[in-house]
Structure formats: structure tokens, C-alpha cells
Amino acid sequence: MDWTARLNKVMDYVEENIHGEIAEEEISRITACPYTMFQSSFSQIVGIPFSEYVRRRRLTMAAYELLNTNRKIIDIAMDYGYQSDDAFRVAFKNLHGINPAEVRKANPPLVFYCRLDFEINIKGVDKMNYSVVEKDAFQVIGIRRITPYGGGTWAIVKSDGSNDRIRDLTGSFFDLGLCFGFDEKGNNDYMCAIECSDYQGDEYSVYQYPATTWLKFEAKGKISDNTLGSVWQQINNEFLPSSKFHKGPLPTIEKYVLWNDAEDICLVEIWIPQ
8 A cells, every 4th residue: 555545544534533532553553654754744745734634624524513413512512522612612713713602693604624635646747856875873963842843943043042052062053954753733843953973061952863774855946935845745745655765763854055045045955764
């Protein structure tokens, strides 16, 4: 079974368990990979965390039940995983713009999120350049944070002086972004780092990569065109499903060779461990 088919099996599983528990262990079994790896791929492909997709589907179906049944609001709330009327009301209003009780009064416009279906769509004129690199063990140091998105960590290190302090220590700014994966709420465990073999202090987080094989890609173009995100989508939607390669358990790396907001250009190497 290829990756696209496995993703669609996960979507089937979500629909079958929309009223119950979405078990990480079952998703890992369906996808044949660790749950954190699935979360990372899903977010890069779809553009939202998996937990947010599940939340939207549940609130979409809850709205349907409010319109088409006479069930009590608290019963519907609990059926879709909310333990209190208040929690359900806040979540429902954030998505639909109105309180659940108002749905049955005025027949208002509501938001609908469809079930996702994945397919491979590869155009013959497109190509992806990559290389396979054998790399010895190496160490990185940096600032590791859990934020709603990977870029949040970059905002921290650029605003609190960390980037300047690491340059004073090593001679260079942070140039590596390590993605360790996503938690159950879709938050990204991300590290802004730099390669450094002889660090002995305690100010920075340290991560040691073993010797391994890497896939290396390049994202080169305009920042405003979402070049980096587009290359990630190609990797996850086209390259990995159509090749014999797969992501290993180590954190992926984005190496920022060039990122110039003023000139709207970037060159980022994407390193995927095997």
C-alpha cells in the first residue's frame, strides 16, 4: 500500500470514529510509521495540523446535527468530544461565528469542511532535483521550543538576542531548522540551530545526529511565492509516494543558505534522514 492510499485510510478511520477516540496507535498502524512522523507529513501536505482537521470535521458534523435533529446541545457536544457546554460553545463559535443555540433559531450561514481525499497528481513537465548524501555523525546546538508553527521559534531567536549571541560564540548566525514533530494539539517541536562540535555550556540545547544517509533537496526562489512550502509539498505529495525513499525517525533539517526578506529571495536546503 502506497503513502497516498494510507492517508486515505486514515481519513476513513477519522470518519468512522468521528464520535469517538482517534487513537494514535491505530494511525501509526495504518500509516506504518510513527505518529509524530505522520503529523509532520500531514501538516506539510495539508497546511494545517491533523488535530485541527479532526476538530473542524467534528464541528462541521455537530452543526449538521443541530440543524437536522432535536437532540440536546449538551448531548451533541459530548458526542463530539466536548465535556462541557461552555467548551463546545467557544469552539463552535470560533469556527462558525455563532453560538450553537443560534443555529436552530435563524437558519444562519455555517462553515462546512469536507472530508479530505488524497491523490497523486504529477505533471510530466515537473522535475525534482535531489541527491543522496552520506554524512558522518555531527552535533548541533541551538534554541528548541514548541510553538504553533515552526517559524515561531525563528521569531523568538531573532527578537530576544539569541541570534546575535550565537554569532559571538560560533562566528555565524543560526542557519539550521530542526523539526522534531508535532504534539497532539498540532504544535511544532522545532529547534533553530547551528553545527558546533565542541560546545560545553548549558545555555543552548544540544542534539547529536548519528552517521546516516540523507536526501537533499533545494528550495530556491521568491519567499513571497511560498517556495519553501511548495517544495515540501512536492516532496510529500509526489516524491516520497512515488519513490522507494522514506523519512527516517531523526528530525528533518532545513538549512537556510540564503533568506533575504528585503530582496524576496531564498535558498534553503531540505535534508531528510533515511
